[in-house]
Amino acid sequence: MSQQAESNTRKLLGAFLGLILFGVVAVGGLVGYSQLVDDGSGPNRSAPVSTASDQPYPTPNATSSPSTVPPPSPSATPSGSASSSASASPTAVDTGPGSRTYVPELQEAAERATSGNSNAALVALDIHTGEIVAVVNRGPGMSGLTPPGSTFKIVSSALLLKKGVVTPDKKVPCPKTAIAGQAFHNLDNFEIPNATFRQDFARSCNTAFVNLRSEIGDSELSTFASEYFGLNSESWQVGEGGTTDGRVPPSRGDADKAAQMIGQGSLQMNAMTMASVVATAVTGKFHQPILVRGGDVHRTSKALPQNVVSGIKDMMRACATNGTAASTFQGMSGVGAKTGTAEVGNGTDGWMVAYRGDIAVAVVVEGGSSGSGSAGPIVRSFLSAVRA
Numbered sequence: 001m002s003q004q005a006e007s008n009t010r011k012l013l014g015a016f017l018g019l020i021l022f023g024v025v026a027v028g029g030l031v032g033y034s035q036l037v038d039d040g041s042g043p044n045r046s047a048p049v050s051t052a053s054d055q056p057y058p059t060p061n062a063t064s065s066p067s068t069v070p071p072p073s074p075s076a077t078p079s080g081s082a083s084s085s086a087s088a089s090p091t092a093v094d095t096g097p098g099s100r101t102y103v104p105e106l107q108e109a110a111e112r113a114t115s116g117n118s119n120a121a122l123v124a125l126d127i128h129t130g131e132i133v134a135v136v137n138r139g140p141g142m143s144g145l146t147p148p149g150s151t152f153k154i155v156s157s158a159l160l161l162k163k164g165v166v167t168p169d170k171k172v173p174c175p176k177t178a179i180a181g182q183a184f185h186n187l188d189n190f191e192i193p194n195a196t197f198r199q200d201f202a203r204s205c206n207t208a209f210v211n212l213r214s215e216i217g218d219s220e221l222s223t224f225a226s227e228y229f230g231l232n233s234e235s236w237q238v239g240e241g242g243t244t245d246g247r248v249p250p251s252r253g254d255a256d257k258a259a260q261m262i263g264q265g266s267l268q269m270n271a272m273t274m275a276s277v278v279a280t281a282v283t284g285k286f287h288q289p290i291l292v293r294g295g296d297v298h299r300t301s302k303a304l305p306q307n308v309v310s311g312i313k314d315m316m317r318a319c320a321t322n323g324t325a326a327s328t329f330q331g332m333s334g335v336g337a338k339t340g341t342a343e344v345g346n347g348t349d350g351w352m353v354a355y356r357g358d359i360a361v362a363v364v365v366e367g368g369s370s371g372s373g374s375a376g377p378i379v380r381s382f383l384s385a386v387r388a
Helices: 003-037 084-088 104-114 149-163 197-203 206-211 220-229 254-261 271-283 306-322 371-383
Strands: 120-126 132-136 177-179 183-185 335-344 347-356 359-366
Touching: 104 120, 104 132, 104 371, 120 271, 120 371, 149 197, 149 206, 149 220, 149 254, 149 271, 149 306, 149 335, 149 347, 149 371, 177 206, 183 206, 197 206, 197 306, 206 254, 220 254, 220 271, 271 306, 271 347, 271 359, 306 335, 306 347, 335 371, 347 371, 359 371
Parallel strands: none
Antiparallel strands: 120 132, 120 359, 177 183, 335 347, 347 359
């Protein structure tokens, strides 16, 4: 090949390579421009590569919320969807500190159950953690202080069982009347002469409990309630809006001690504290009710003995199957319950507490004529949403 031809070939090859290089630079520039103007809001946005985003966000029993939670209102429904900040952060978990404890399905069930009764308050919680899963906060829901009626026989029974005074099968007669500074009666003056303690509990025999008052000291029920059930602390940090712990003061004489045994007298409780009482009784360990995770909680150092736990569960099941709550839970499995009718001023409040599966619930109906008649239908409706 001549020198002239070789020179021309080199020039053509150089031009060709130059065109290729120009094309590469141009394409690269277009790609870079596209990345600069795409703010992620357009349809062509690609998700960043992240091992965390390869898996769906956890969906535990509550939704994420800010660390400050407003108190539940009588008609307000807690947010049932995750906040925008949670959905934007692949590291957000809605069971961490500051998150809410509500379970949307159970909150909805609570509101349905109480929708026809503006005097009804309901608090339900997880028996293993104390986390409040549903609230309808009216009257003595979380901050009220009022006698809980015979639902408190769970605590007085636990003390009697722990001391060995009774067992579920021990004969404890149920007379029509008991005298302790005044006369105490049963509903419609019923009696069960050869009753076992299980029957006394299931049928809510006041006189049997009143006659057992001499087995405990004047301050013993108060101390027991503090050490095992976390009551009397005045330190529960449940959430904003003002809540009150249950109060079981030392008895003020024989009549007050008798009244405390059956949930009257100087006792002051609310639906939240009674739901907690159920949870403690059926697990053996107190867990302070909470609305927001990660805060300070009140603790107790003592756990109920296993014979007390098994005895209370046995007697609550008896109440739900062949006692005062039998008609309420007919056809429903896995329930333990206790009814109560509290005398308040010149009227009464209807109470019922119960557990099913991992959930404890307490309902109080101000002005209710009886626990089974007023609170019972609400409790059954709510527990229908709970797995046994």
